[in-house]
Structures are given as C-alpha cells and as structure tokens.
Amino acid sequence: xxxxxxxxxxxxxxxxxxxxxxxxxxxxxxxxxxxxxxxxxxxxxxxxxxxxxxxxxxxxxxxxxxxxxxxxxxx
Numbered sequence: 001x002x003x004x005x006x007x008x009x010x011x012x013x014x015x016x017x018x019x020x021x022x023x024x025x026x027x028x029x030x031x032x033x034x035x036x037x038x039x040x041x042x043x044x045x046x047x048x049x050x051x052x053x054x055x056x057x058x059x060x061x062x063x064x065x066x067x068x069x070x071x072x073x074x075x
Contacts, residue, residue: 008037014046043075 010018026036043059045066054060061069069075 014044043069 010021012018022037022039029036041055041057041059043061043066045061045063048054048058048060052058052060
C-alpha cells in the first residue's frame, strides 16, 4: 500500500478556536483507532497564556525578534 502524508493548515486569528477544532478531530480519529494529527510549534508575539509551554505550544517572541527572524528568512 502506498502511504501518503497529508498536510492540513488550520489558520485564523488568535482565540478563534483552532485548537478546539484540532482537539475535536484528534478525539474522533482516536475513537476510530486512527492516527491522530501531529502539530507544529508556531511562533507568536502574543503573551503566553496560562498552561502554555515555551517551545511546545508556541515560540513566544518579542515583535523585534519576530521581525528579525522574518527578515533573515527563518520563517
């Protein structure tokens, strides 16, 4: 069988419910005995929320560091 990797991008503004959607999809996949989605760690300039872990949920950067990384081609 030819195994394919799929890439999904779930995008939207902060607080719109992206993680809620991902958690719901993963719960359904797990119930069905299927592989759950792997998540990528993203970069943000917003403040860390309660329970969030640096380099796990996001890379929390200052606006200056974000701009520097963007200009140097890191993203």
